[in-house]
Amino acid sequence: xxxxxxxxxxxxxxxxxxxxxxxxxxxxxxxxxxxxxxxxxxxxxxxxxxxxxxxxxxxxxxxxxxxxxxxxxxxxxxxxxxxxxxxxxxxxxxxxxxxxxxxxxxxxxxxxxxxxxxxxxxxxxxxxxxxxxxxxxxxxxxxxxxxxxxxxxxxxxxxxxxxxxxxxxxxxxxxxxxxxxxxxxxxxxxxxxxxxxxxxxxxxxxxxxxxxxxxxxxxxxxxxxxxxxxxxxxxxxxxxxxxxxxxxxxxxxxxxxxxxxxxxxxxxxxxxxxxxxxxxxxxxxxxxxxxxxxxxxxxxxxxxxxxxxxxxxxxxxxxxxxxxxxxxxxxxxxxxxx
Numbered sequence: 001x002x003x004x005x006x007x008x009x010x011x012x013x014x015x016x017x018x019x020x021x022x023x024x025x026x027x028x029x030x031x032x033x034x035x036x037x038x039x040x041x042x043x044x045x046x047x048x049x050x051x052x053x054x055x056x057x058x059x060x061x062x063x064x065x066x067x068x069x070x071x072x073x074x075x076x077x078x079x080x081x082x083x084x085x086x087x088x089x090x091x092x093x094x095x096x097x098x099x100x101x102x103x104x105x106x107x108x109x110x111x112x113x114x115x116x117x118x119x120x121x122x123x124x125x126x127x128x129x130x131x132x133x134x135x136x137x138x139x140x141x142x143x144x145x146x147x148x149x150x151x152x153x154x155x156x157x158x159x160x161x162x163x164x165x166x167x168x169x170x171x172x173x174x175x176x177x178x179x180x181x182x183x184x185x186x187x188x189x190x191x192x193x194x195x196x197x198x199x200x201x202x203x204x205x206x207x208x209x210x211x212x213x214x215x216x217x218x219x220x221x222x223x224x225x226x227x228x229x230x231x232x233x234x235x236x237x238x239x240x241x242x243x244x245x246x247x248x249x250x251x252x253x254x255x256x257x258x259x260x261x262x263x264x265x266x267x268x269x270x271x272x273x274x275x276x277x278x279x280x281x282x283x284x285x286x287x288x289x290x291x292x293x294x295x296x297x298x299x300x301x302x303x304x305x306x307x308x309x310x311x312x313x314x315x316x317x318x319x320x321x322x323x324x325x326x327x328x329x330x331x332x333x334x335x336x337x338x
Contacts, residue, residue: 029093089105252290256293267300280338299320313334
């Protein structure tokens with residue numbers, strides 16, 4: 001059984017108890033018609049407090065709002081109706097106001113205010129308690145009022161407010177625990193992704209540099225010109241993987257390798273300026289980069305990510321032997337952010 005159903009069962013049990021006592025009192029009070037009216041108004045107000053749906057508040061975080069919160073107009077109507085029922089009950093009691101059984105409506109009013117407090121309108125609940133206290137003290141004095149349900153009304157509403165506070169605290173702690181668990185799970189997933197990425201990069205590095213290192217060891221460092229070029233290309237490739245792995249895919253790696261095989265010096269640097277791009281946007285940037293590398297005759301190419309809002313990558317190509325009329329810039333291209 002949920003807490004909501006348990007509280008509803010307790011409220012209905014007390015409602016039946018007060019309703020039976022209210023029916024019995026009809027045969028005792030001097031003005032039974034007024035008392036019947038008081039019981040009917042109280043029962044209607046209690047039913048509204050129990051079963052009216054909570055207010056809708058779109059966009060309000062769950063920790064600051066509960067779907068069980070009684071609408072403001074309903075809370076005001078319930079409190080006003082219960083206070084009116086209390087006035088009618090006092091008027092119906094006449095000179096028998098001091099008899100214990102006649103004071104039943106004070107306890108019934110306390111139950112209604114308790115429900116209002118549980119439904120997260122404690123201010124209006126305490127307002128109703130204060131109004132009931134004024135009515136009771138005025139009708140029978142403070143000593144008799146305390147023994148006829150007024151003290152119990154104060155205690156009920158206070159306990160209800162403490163219960164709501166405890167439930168809210170438990171819900172907040174549960175939400176915080178779930179948030180921490182999600183954060184921990186995200187962190188673990190990120191760490192696993194980084195480990196997978198590192199393993200992939202190590203595997204690529206071994207595949208790229210392994211044959212070259214084997215030749216260097218087997219030949220004692222005595223490499224011919226072609227093997228030296230291959231070693232330089234492997235060294236550049238490893239440097240790219242360390243400096244700018246986000247910019248690299250098979251297409252970009254192939255374009256850079258072809259440029260280096262043609263004697264072009266290629267430097268690639270990623271300053272973590274593209275972390276906001278998703279996979280599809282990165283593919284667009286990489287494709288544009290590979291296309292740019294295919295159509296240049298520069299002797300040295302510098303590729304660098306850009307932190308500007310409109311540019312993703314800047315490509316600068318320089319000529320090895322600039323002329324007096326040329327500053328050596330053979331290529332300048334900016335790849336825009338997708």
